[in-house]
Amino acid sequence: MTFKDKRIVLTGAAGGIGEALARQLASEGARLALADLNSADLESVAEACRRLGGEALAIPTDVTNRDQCQRLITMTVETWGGIDALFSNAGVSMWARFEDITDISFFEQLMAVNYFGPLYCTYYALPYLKESQGRIIVITSSSGKIGAPMHSGYAASKHALHGFFDSLRIELLDTGVKIALIAPLYVRTGIRLHRFEADGGHPSVDPYETSQSKSMTPAQAAGIILRAARRGKRETIMSLKIKAAVKLRPFIPGVVDSVIRRKVRQR
Template sequence: MMSFENKVIIVTGSSSGIGAATAIKFSKQKAKVTIVGRNESKLKNVAEICEKNGSKPLMIVADVTNEDDAKKIINDTIEHFGQLDVLVNNAGMFNNVSILDPHAIEKFDQILATNLRSGVYLTHLAVPHLIESKGNIVNISSAASTKTFWPENFAYCTSKAGLDHFTRSVALELAPKGVRVNCINPGPVKTDFIEKLTMDKDEQDKIWADIERTTALSKIAESEEVADLVLFLASDKAKSITGSSYVIDNGALLK
């Protein structure tokens, strides 16, 4: 059984989706969790669930692309809990961008700032504390880091490919110091991102059905399934695993 009692975990992007599911699962394991997000009301909902599980989280409303906010995330966690054992770099964004778009570079920079640079900077800030605790890092990447599933997706794919290689590079550097670094590469996951695209329920159902057909198993993963993998990689059960990318895509890369 995985035990996170008295372990301190930071989960970015934890107001919904994979991040929320991960924070909630850590709270069930009696971990001390810092939840981070930009949407305060959604973050409060996650905090309430964590507290019902017996673990009152530290809630930080922050933008991970802002360096001052990133420092606040690490500093407030250390001040509140006294240590850091696991950093989950989950915050991310998805936007289609055409290379022909007049604003392509501006959009590219925005996506890289969220999906790649923020994780790099938080890792930079967190590493001294993780060396002290012999902790670990789990980065949430994407199956799109290795396969381009549709056109006009160069910015997102590039950001996630960079995150994969960052994971391997830092894993090699930190291994002698006892810090493990891994990443997870989800395929389609049932989150609220489709709802953000359209309010029409029939259209939402059609989009999800189309996405299901892109996977070998004809199904879409739930956020909780990805969260289970996060907890495994963060636990002592994965003590011999570092620099690895774990795909959870229902066979999307096979098609």
């Protein structure tokens, strides 16, 4: 399967994994409706996509806002007459022990971006995806499959995605719509610079400066995501270690918890 001429909505497209996905899709000749908060960066990604051979619209969108998600879908359909795939990729992260948090309000923002964003976009895109027998691709996280310290609110928002989309997949049996959930582990993007910390603020220096050796590049991650999207594979856990942890946890939960705690402490 190729994405040539496919009409694709992609959120979180202004940087990181989203930008890498946009570039790879554009080089296959896709028609892209690119959404993100940051309109200047979004426009330059759209321009790069056009140079790579795709068509691209930059549609500034806050995915926490229902009306803006509806507008994103409406503008895409008005331009290309339908939608073949929705990539829900926009996301925000956190790094704090729950008991150390002094401003708990960012938990609402984590749910708003990571859970309600994909849900709203899916809600408005679904009639068109049914028409095209299209695909819903959701970028979750290894924290959506297994809990991790310092990530409680993030893990909750990503677990919610698995619960929601696993249920929706069953509702959509026999419609031809495929749902692929893809869970990355460490990818070298700006996500750690934008993450919420205990006081609800963001770090002043990129934490990746000290720990990027084990991360994959956004382009590598995008390659894996597109392979899974093409196959319509229902779930892809990108790290073998996380895959093993998910399989082993029902049998040796205490051991798995200790290993996860040690690994997170090392980062």
